[in-house]
Amino acid sequence: MNDNKIDLESDSNLEAFYGLPRQVKFCCRCVMSNQRPASAVEFRHTIDSKKETLAFDEDGVCDACRVAEAKEKIDWKSREDQLLELLDKYRRNDGQYDCIVPGSGGKDSCYQSHVLKYKYGMNPLTVTWPPILYTDYGYENWKNWIDVGGFDNLSFRRNGRVMKLLTRLSIENLFHPFQTFILGQKNLGPKLAAKLGIPLVFYGENEAEYGNPIADTSTSLRSKSFHTYQNVDEVFLGGVSIRELRDRYDLSINDLTAFLPAPAEEIARTDVQVHYLGYYLKWTPQEVYYYAVDHCGFKARPFRTQGTYSKYNSIDDKIDDLHYWTTFIKFGIGRATYDASQEIRNRHLTREEGVALVKRFDGEFPDRYIDDVMDYLEMDREQFIAMADRFRSPHLWRRSEGGEWQLRHHVE
């Protein structure tokens, strides 16, 4: 006990990267730590960004658990009535699209588009910013979404050379291999809505379900800051300013436009509204998964995802497994921690089971696709693993006497 106390005291002097809280705490209900960064505006991200992190209250409960608790008390019938009122205002029966559902054919986009079209009689256009490197079953799920579910789809293939460069830069500068995917996933829907004159865009769950500020759940609308910009000088891709991308990497603004958010005045002029369907309909990942299986031919990954115990979420991009490994390096939070916390909040797991799963799987190195990913990036595996050490925050990591990296704090 005493040893532990001494250790904690000395830890408080250690440097914390990314603006993370120096003192590490774990939620007493789920298994998430206070190091979890909130989803931020992706295109402002630089190595100097200070992260907002998951808040805990005086009882040691995290905001995401409080949101889950509040969800139990929501009058979902009245929320659905609000949705019907919105849809009644915009529904089109003349062949024109009335809403956009962005997605890659995962369980959430299947569910969103399917209920909008077949339960509520909307005419959605689905739009896809494809994964960086499709898995076979991810591609199959995307096809089934369109062919079995029955939707029109626009799939946007961006400039592959620029995509690769930006993905490399986001790794080298931010250790964030998934940034180019997130940018497209957040921006493409609203941008196409403005261009095509489609008034509504529907995403699934609000980021606050996983730990963004609770106040964000008080509206169905997603903040425009996520998908619009005022001044291109404020935008960074791969942690590099647009000016530097032009000067140093010889890219033109035409090369970069596909990766940029929408200009704020364009969204304002066209009055595009971006809503979370999860505000109106009660969202349980496991139920959404069963729905996608039944209605869109969705199939889980044929094997366990490395770094966790699950099989059915975020499985369409080979690079996604690596993404969760980088969160383990930067924040000490691996994929099993994300999955188990969500399932504890939905009462599919006890906290004790969650702790055991975290101990067993968190931080497992995802080697199944690593060679494909490194080939794509034209990067060397050893070089990538060595790069990780630059991003390990001293307040989270120490080296054992044998030279092994070890986390200083574990969920108990």
Ligand SMILES: [Zn+2]
């Ligand atoms: Zn919690």
